[in-house]
Amino acid sequence: xSALTQPPSASGSPGQSVTISCTxxxxxxxxxxxxxxYQQHPGKAPKLIIYEVIKRPSGxxxxxxxxxxxxxxxxxxxxxxxxDEADYYCNSYASSNIWVFxxxxxxxVL
Amino acid sequence: xxxxxxxxxxxxxxxxxxxxxxxxxGFTFKNFNMHWVRQAPGKGLEWVTFISYNGNSKxxxxxxxxxxTASRDNSRNTLHLQLNSLRAEDTGIYYCxxxxxxDQYCLDCWGQGALVSVSS
Numbered sequence: 001x002s003a004l005t006q007p008p009s010a011s012g013s014p015g016q017s018v019t020i021s022c023t024x025x026x027x028x029x030x031x032x033x034x035x036x037x038y039q040q041h042p043g044k045a046p047k048l049i050i051y052e053v054i055k056r057p058s059g060x061x062x063x064x065x066x067x068x069x070x071x072x073x074x075x076x077x078x079x080x081x082x083x084d085e086a087d088y089y090c091n092s093y094a095s096s097n098i099w100v101f102x103x104x105x106x107x108x109v110l
Numbered sequence: 111x112x113x114x115x116x117x118x119x120x121x122x123x124x125x126x127x128x129x130x131x132x133x134x135x136g137f138t139f140k141n142f143n144m145h146w147v148r149q150a151p152g153k154g155l156e157w158v159t160f161i162s163y164n165g166n167s168k169x170x171x172x173x174x175x176x177x178x179t180a181s182r183d184n185s186r187n188t189l190h191l192q193l194n195s196l197r198a199e200d201t202g203i204y205y206c207x208x209x210x211x212x213d214q215y216c217l218d219c220w221g222q223g224a225l226v227s228v229s230s
């Protein structure tokens with residue numbers, strides 16, 4: 001049950017785009033299209049922003065998009081805004097009926 | 111609207127026990143699978159356990175298997191997590207989260223969390 005691998009930090013200026021990667025294995029990201037992404041502001045509960053690799057829940061801006069290639073999933077935030085500054089976590093369903101999170105990426109809006 | 115409210119957190123000595131609860135409202139609780147996720151201070155999220163809508167299926171992270179037990183009372187719209195043989199590394203915020211259903215395998219609503227501190 002190893003955590004998915006995310007870069008610890010990412011940054012971009014307002015209006016720019018930034019992409020956060022999430023690398024797993026053949027037991028999780030590589031085998032299932034059940035990758036989800038969560039945004040967490042300091043002191044707050046996580047919030048679902050992407051599910052099933054590319055889908056957005058109602059109310060999530062289309063500035064947030066997801067993709068996957070092989071064992072690596074990615075979250076792209078376009079048109080960065082100040083309120084996008086937060087921690088982002090990927091998650092994947094994995095074999096043996098478990099869910100595994102990435103270590104998290106702190107996104108800074110410069 | 112969906113609401114999840116955790117309770118039961120506190121300070122406990124190593125080796126001790128604690129029971130967390132999560133009161134659900136705003137949706138038909140008995141129809142949805144549920145999860146517990148925890149977060150150590152200053153660290154990332156860690157999935158802890160899944161319990162099916164009827165309580166018949168439960169899955170656990172290796173780190174808590176044999177020590178933690180999930181249960182639910184669908185008549186009271188309440189989820190529970192029994193924490194036994196607690197260790198310092200179990201310290202953190204424990205979130206209950208609703209599974210989205212529809213075989214989407216994601217957690218679409220989260221509570222605000224309950225703080226568990228294991229310390230002598």
